[in-house]
Amino acid sequence: MRRAGTTYLRVVRSQVAHGRLVRVDTADAAAMPGVHGVFTAADLPGDVVIPARQPSPGIDFTPYLQAPLAREWVRYVGEPVAFVVADDPYRAEDAALRVRTEIAERPPVLDARRADGTTVESLGAAPARVGTIDTGYGDVEAALAEAPVVVELDLDCGRHTAAPLENRGLTVAYDTDPERLLVWGASKVPFWNRNVMARFLGVPDDTLHLRESDVGGSFGIRGELYAEDLLVVWAAWHLRRTVRWVEDREEHLIAANHAREQQHRVRAGFDDDGRLLALDDEAWLDTGAYIRTHGAVVAALTAGMFAGPYRVPAFRSRVHLVVTNKMGVGTYRAPGRFQNNAAREHLMDLAAARLGLDVAEIRRRNLPTARETEPGRPMKIFGAPMLLDGGDHLAHFEKSLTTVGWDAWQDRAAAARARGELVGVGMAAILEKAGLGLENAVVSVDSSGGVRVAVGAVSVGQGAETALAVAAAEVLGIRPDDVRVVLSDTDTLHDGGGTFASRTTVVAGAAVHQAAQLLRDRLAWTAGRILDRAPDDVVVADHAVVERDGARRRLDLALLARTASAPGFLRPGDEPGLVARSTFSAPTMTYPPGTHFAEVSVDPGTGIVRVTRYAVTYEIGRIMHEGMARGQVTGGVAQGIGGTLLEDLPYDDAGVPLVRTQRDYRAPHARDVPDIDVHLFEDVPAPGNPLGVRGVGEAGIAGVGAAVMNAVRDALGLAGPLRRLPLSQSTVLAALQGR
Amino acid sequence: MRRAGTTYLRVVRSQVAHGRLVRVDTADAAAMPGVHGVFTAADLPGDVVIPARQPSPGIDFTPYLQAPLAREWVRYVGEPVAFVVADDPYRAEDAALRVRTEIAERPPVLDARRADGTTVESLGAAPARVGTIDTGYGDVEAALAEAPVVVELDLDCGRHTAAPLENRGLTVAYDTDPERLLVWGASKVPFWNRNVMARFLGVPDDTLHLRESDVGGSFGIRGELYAEDLLVVWAAWHLRRTVRWVEDREEHLIAANHAREQQHRVRAGFDDDGRLLALDDEAWLDTGAYIRTHGAVVAALTAGMFAGPYRVPAFRSRVHLVVTNKMGVGTYRAPGRFQNNAAREHLMDLAAARLGLDVAEIRRRNLPTARETEPGRPMKIFGAPMLLDGGDHLAHFEKSLTTVGWDAWQDRAAAARARGELVGVGMAAILEKAGLGLENAVVSVDSSGGVRVAVGAVSVGQGAETALAVAAAEVLGIRPDDVRVVLSDTDTLHDGGGTFASRTTVVAGAAVHQAAQLLRDRLAWTAGRILDRAPDDVVVADHAVVERDGARRRLDLALLARTASAPGFLRPGDEPGLVARSTFSAPTMTYPPGTHFAEVSVDPGTGIVRVTRYAVTYEIGRIMHEGMARGQVTGGVAQGIGGTLLEDLPYDDAGVPLVRTQRDYRAPHARDVPDIDVHLFEDVPAPGNPLGVRGVGEAGIAGVGAAVMNAVRDALGLAGPLRRLPLSQSTVLAALQGR
Known part of the structure; x- marks a missing residue:
């Protein structure tokens, strides 16, 4: 993806989380040798923002959309305020360091739940709460009031990101005859990205030609339309040069989409036999400084998918999108479900304990048969009916237990604990969704x-x-x-x-x-x-x-x-x-069931959790290629282990991100991931497509937080819950001490 | 169309018309600084030739197709034998001069009619006659034998070429991710050219992306697939570089398609009232050293269109394709018809003189009415029926005479001659064809x-x-x-x-x-x-x-x-x-009638012919854009005046082309072209397409040779014919002396 004559773009970013942008001085940078230009918001079309791709009825994203370069305010560390184009990447970086920004700082907002209810000066006094996705059916409050057993759980999920092998990068080649841009690197939604880029330049859509090469992963993060994409195409078009931009890992960690950060408060009502009567979730989604391209998709999936695979007579989920002064969040592999499954399945284990039921038995009592799944859920996701087309969830679960030999897992863990080891097993029954649009x-x-x-x-x-x-x-x-x-x-x-x-x-x-x-x-x-x-x-x-x-x-x-x-x-x-x-x-999505099983061993001295055994069962409908399908699940579990035990993106009180190198963003190593048993069932071909397939990209990650958290609670013999993901050493040690 | 990092290709060409290629020594050239490679036929795929696009039933072109670089033989001056790729065009040209070729010369064959009947050692002993297009209907020999008046004419038409403003040129940019070639400059039939190039490289068709920019003319010559196109794409693919090749004007004149060279022998039988009974044409088409991409298209059009707009009870045309040792010939604006019209219309004037009829009257008597054109001609062109869909040819002719005021033209010429000036007027009734495939x-x-x-x-x-x-x-x-x-x-x-x-x-x-x-x-x-x-x-x-x-x-x-x-x-x-x-x-072509009118003045001292007045009438069906349509006709007439009076591509006895600069290839200047009266009739919309349009690209050039030749004969008051186009000064002076 290199062209002779390529120039290199470097973004100048805010080092301040929140403040009024007083001045950007580019003179020194522009005077450096090999620099073709230094540009600020004043050089760009004045009214352009990065649009949201998908509307969300009842929510107006307008005040929360980001300009390609900051204009009056900066709202997170890493926000682009200027950029340099130079002959080589070193000169570009040197010149970027000479761009001086003057920013009148304001205190940053860093907790979505606490910010809810306030207004935001730097967004034209818009409310911090962008909106709420509110879904469900039945009278949840009445059902909870009447339920003999009510179990509650507060669970916070930290910030993650996908950290694909390749950082983001774009090479935009300028050609004449006709004047066109060839754009490599904008994956995920190439046509939509192309159209936004074209409107930014004021040219017909097909002036841009987007191509994607093989990349080692996207996971929902890579290939969204970012500010940088617009800057690089603009630079290539206006300088009539080939322009290349490849972010460094620090930029990736502070300025590519974050994900996951939600605070859940869950309540569930059960009858005396452990059958769910009602399920209620309220969540605050920290959407970061701006609403990103996918709009409220993560909130919609969080709310829509919270009930998982269960028979839930009354259901409510409210997810509040709240802006803060961190990097914006996006859709990262199994958005919403990773957090949902952790909260719901941990709560199921808590309920089992309250009711004196085995963790398999409480799930068995709440999983619907084919006759029950057939009508679907009386609610919609993205405006489409929620078809439960995965067949008999109960039968899937029973087959899963047999297939992985769950009884033996429990026996092994009990034996280890009898030897004094902190070993536990956990499971999660999940519902996935796939295939849209x-x-x-x-x-x-x-x-x-x-x-x-x-x-x-x-x-x-x-x-x-x-x-x-x-x-x-x-x-x-x-x-x-x-x-x-x-x-x-x-x-x-x-x-x-x-x-x-x-x-x-x-x-x-x-x-x-x-x-x-x-x-x-x-x-x-x-x-x-x-x-x-x-x-x-x-x-x-x-x-x-x-x-x-x-x-x-x-x-x-x-x-x-x-x-x-x-x-x-x-x-x-x-x-x-x-x-x-x-x-x-696709008229609706397909909703396949799956089950995750984890065995963990906890070091009582360090709080380090080791996942020693892992199995996933999943109704895939039809396997197109055995190795690829299994690879998707295996990779997903590995990534889920990272998100459950290791990865986090904390900010300090000034809103400065503390994780800025890959060494600090602790993606799992090979030693952190056991062999993973993957069992793909082809029992229920998806009725909605001619191949009968169901997606498999997110099945592996969706239940890891849930299963591992349950296994750790089992290992530690906790009566109460764990309350935070990731299960860092300090979280685990605190739980150990609180036993 | 420039890319940073572009390299430049220069072709090494045979300076010998015919001979066995003994040795090509590239060592000195390859050692020069800035040279990326010097390549000969040995470097290319061994069995590839430039294919013919359109088969011609009964003719096997195989022995006559050209390899991209000469292998065992060279067959014309200008034939590519090697090529150089270097950092800049000057170095490429210098290096090309250092490539030494050793060629064992053979005598060249330079006259198609004389070569007919021989075999060609340098084409594997294939016959010099590639094949004959033989078409017609009725018993021509019987009709001629019985005709009261038989008129004969031998007419030779010289070699022309289109000489568009831009020479041929190709820029082939090499890109990776995916590996592709972006090809600018191969116009005319981009998809066919792309597919041939792709097969030459052994890659899928869409590995090449062909684009054409605005060019100032093609006229059928530019954009055919030439040896050079294959060389440039091959070089870009194998060197993984952007490669640019732009021929110089000498290369264009000796190595881009020539056209027109035919020797016609025409016989026509008339009844005593001047009505055609039979028309017979035999022609030898000098196809040059190889059969080019269009195969026998020129011969097919020459044979198929020879009868022009007339009612011809018995018709035969035989066109022999014969190879020589000159540049290959191709389709140049109004292929076949330019020569046909000249031969047929000059013969009509000779017949008028024999029969004592006015030149308009003899045409009037032979032009069919709508009732007569409706059945079409009982023959096929390119396998499709020859629909005469232009309506009433006679009515078109009568309207044309009135519109241009033909009587006044004759009166003016007679008055000038009465003053002793060599002024004459001529006309040509033509049939065009348009819209195919x-x-x-x-x-x-x-x-x-x-x-x-x-x-x-x-x-x-x-x-x-x-x-x-x-x-x-x-x-x-x-x-x-x-x-x-x-x-x-x-x-x-x-x-x-x-x-x-x-x-x-x-x-x-x-x-x-x-x-x-x-x-x-x-x-x-x-x-x-x-x-x-x-x-x-x-x-x-x-x-x-x-x-x-x-x-x-x-x-x-x-x-x-x-x-x-x-x-x-x-x-x-x-x-x-x-x-x-x-x-x-298009199920068939459309066949619109047209009429050309010329007034000339001949300088008796120099033999220089000046066209002083020109008019064209044409049934266009429907005008899509007035200015563009008129421009097509006007430009065609100007180009036709060049072909009629000035342009020629002679070879010396050794087969060396004598015209190698634009100064010598005498395209008309503004002073050579009078104001041209263009009258486009929209009387008969074409029935075969929804817009009702008929092509207009060739209407302007097709009748110029005919009308001007008739006008010159009128000006000189010749009893007999002129026998050669172009009407060079020496041809005209010889005719003057022979009066």
Whole structure:
């Protein structure tokens, strides 16, 4: 992704969490050799903000949206206030250090729950609470009032981030004839990002050509539209140069989306047999300094998915989005559910203890059968009905217990504890969701007979190419290796979605499957006309179309492709070429159940928790590629272990982020992650898409906080709850002391 | 079209017309500073030749196709034998001079008619005659034998070329992630060229992205696939660098397609009233050293169109393609017809003289009425029936005489001659043809509401953007200026045709018209759903959709575009986005009549012919843009005057081209071209396309040789014919002396 003549962009960031921006002095920086320009908000279009992608009825995000460069105020450490473009990255960084900012500091707001109810001067006196997602059904207060047993839990979840292998980065190449920008690096939602960039520059959408290369992970963080994306394209367009920006790890940790930080207060009412009567959650989501591109998606998923897989007669969830003076938060793998599952499943264990039930038994009593899941939940998520299409949740759970041998887990833990070791086991019953929105696919054969699949989805390291190749290959009777997959190329498709919400195999896979079927029909039609046979008289297989009977004449794909575009072959009204387009629009998400099982060992001296055994069961609907699917779950568990035990993004009282190196942001090492047992069930194909698949991208991470927290409580023999994630050494030691 | 880090390619060419290539020594060149590589045929794939685009039944082009670099033989001066890539163009040229070639010379073959019947050692002993296009109907020999009057003419037409303002040139940029080539400069048939280039490199078609910028002319010459195109893409791919090649004018004159060179022998039989009974033409087409990409297209058009607009009871035309040792010939504006019209119309004047008829009267007696044209000619061109869809040729002719005031032309010339000046007038009745094959169009609205038209056709200076913008704008109720037209971008469309044969407005225009109609329907459907109205209740106009009645609510295109792609708006089965695709495939060409009128003045001392007055009438079907249409005709006449009086590409006896600078290739200056009267008739819309248009790209040039030659014969008062084009000073002086 390098071009000769590339220049390098460096962002000048606020080192202050909150304050009025008095002055930005760029003169010294601009005078340095090799510097092509130093720019502030005054240089950019005056009224542009980074928009929210998805509206949230009843919430107006307008006051909370971020400008690409700070104008009157800075609202978090790391906020871009200026940028430099120079001949090489070292000169750019040196020059950035010479940009002097004068900021009149204000006290930062750092706790969302405490900030709720206040107004924010630096956002035009808007309320700190951006809005509330309020969902549910039934009379929760009445049900709780009448419930014989009510269990409560307050749980705080810290700030995490995805920390993908590659930091964010963008190379924007400037070309003439016609004047265009080729943009590498904006993954996730390329078409939406392109359109926002184009409107920022005031050019037609297709002036920008976005391409994504293989990256080692996105996890929802990487590829959102950030201020920097707009700065880099603006610089390339206005300087008429290729401009490259790659953030360093410190920038990634302070200025790429954070996630997770929520304070939950949960109440659940049970009858005397341990059956849920009502579930109520109120949560404060620290959304950071600005509302980011996904708007209220995390809050909507938190609220919508809180009930998990259970039969809940009355349910309410209220999630308040509150601005603070930290980095904005976004969707990070299993947004909402990671926190939800931890709170709900920890509460289930507390309830089991109160009711004198085994942790499996209380779940068994609350998991619905197929007859009960069929009507779905009487509520909506993102405006769509909440279809519980995962079949019999109870049967899934029972099968999971048997498959992993849960009884033996409990026996081993008990034996270890009998030896005086702090060993415990925990489980979590979860409900996932996957597959949202629409995707376009084009499947075509080129003049050399090569089969190409193009979709708007993105590969972010999850192996989308493989699943999509399988979806086309099985229809066309060829090997997946012989299918070339082009992802997220904004020149190739008119528009497209992207990769998020475990949607790629579901939505893009279905679109590819449909388009491949259309292409197969077209191949048969084309060959039939050449051979003077009916389309049904030929069969598509092995890179050719062959007569079913008779002479068994064979026409290879290259010949068919050239013929299908030849004027002499076509009659008026015929479409030329071997190309088929299809769109798949998922009417609702799919909601597969899963179960997580953890065994932990706690060091009583250090408070260090070691996960010694881990298993996940999951209803995947259909496996497109065994290794990729298992890899998704395995990686998710590893990442979840990091989020549960190690990773945190604390700020000091001045609003200064304390974690600024990867060494401090403690992603799990190999030694922190045990072998993980992954059991993917193909018992209930998803009814809503032709492949029957359910997404698997988030299944591995969603229940880790829950299962590990329950296992630690079991290991420590706590009567009460743990109250905070991550389970840092100090949290664990405090719990040990409080026993 | 420049990229930082660009390298420059220079071709080493044979300076010998014919010989065995003994040795190419690249060592000295490769050792020069700044040289990235020197390559010969040994470095390239061994079996690749430049293919012919269009097969010609009964002719096998295989032995006559050219390799990108000469292997065992060289067959014309200018043939590529090696190439150099260096840091800058000067170093590349210096290094190319150091490449030493050893060639064992053979005598060159320079006359197609004389070579006919021999075999060619340097083409594996293939016959010099590649093949013959033989077409017609009726018993010509019998009709000629019985005809009371038979007129014969031998006419030779010299070598011309188009000499567009820009020479050929290609910039091929190499990009990674993914590895791709962005190719600027290969116009005319971008998709076909792309596919050949891709197969040469052994990569999928879409590894190459071809774009064309505005150029000042192509005329059929520029943008064909040449050896150099393959060399430049190969170099960029293998060196992983941006490679630029721009030929100099000498290269353009000796190594870009030549055209026109034919030797005609015509016989026509008339009854005593001057009515044609039979027409017979035999022609030898000097196809140069190799068969070029268009195969036998020039021969097919020469043979198929020889009868022109007339009623011809028995017709035969045989055109022999014969290889020589000159540059290959291709399709240059009005291929075949320029020569045909000259031969046929000069013969008509000779016949008029023999029969004692006025030159208008003999044409009047032979031009068919609408009733006669309706059945078409009982023969095919390119396998398609020859529909004479131009209506009443006689009526067109009569209207033309009146419109230009032909009687006054004759009177003025007679008066001048009476004063002793060598002034004459001439006319030519012609039949043109336009619109062939298919084209795809995509008309779309982007998220900012901008309307874009994309087609596979190319702009080569003819104003295609304007005509296509009009075709879309009139359907969508917007101004043509508000339509952005993207031409020949191989990433935007799956495939497409190109620009040749006066086809762009006819074929691409029709495709755009159809796609715009589909888009209009889609806009109405989208707005109707939003407004809860039927599509018929809204009207598309002025960048919006508005209710016809009631509240007259208005939805602008940007809103509609964003809504039409929104998952929430779409239902299963709906196609997302405001995009409409259509293909138009012309079942046959359209055949419009036209008439040319010339007045000339000849200097008796120098033999210089001055064209003092010129008029063209033409049945255009429908004018899409007045200025562009008239410009096409005016430019064509100017170019035709060059071809008739000034331009020639002679070779010496050793096969060395004598014209190697633009000064010697005498394109007409402003002083050589009079004001040109252009009369475009819209009397007979073309029935075969929805716009009713007929191409106009070649109407201006097709009859110039004919009309001017007739005018010169009139001016000189010759009893016999002129026998050669161009009418050089020596030709004219010889005719003067022979009076």
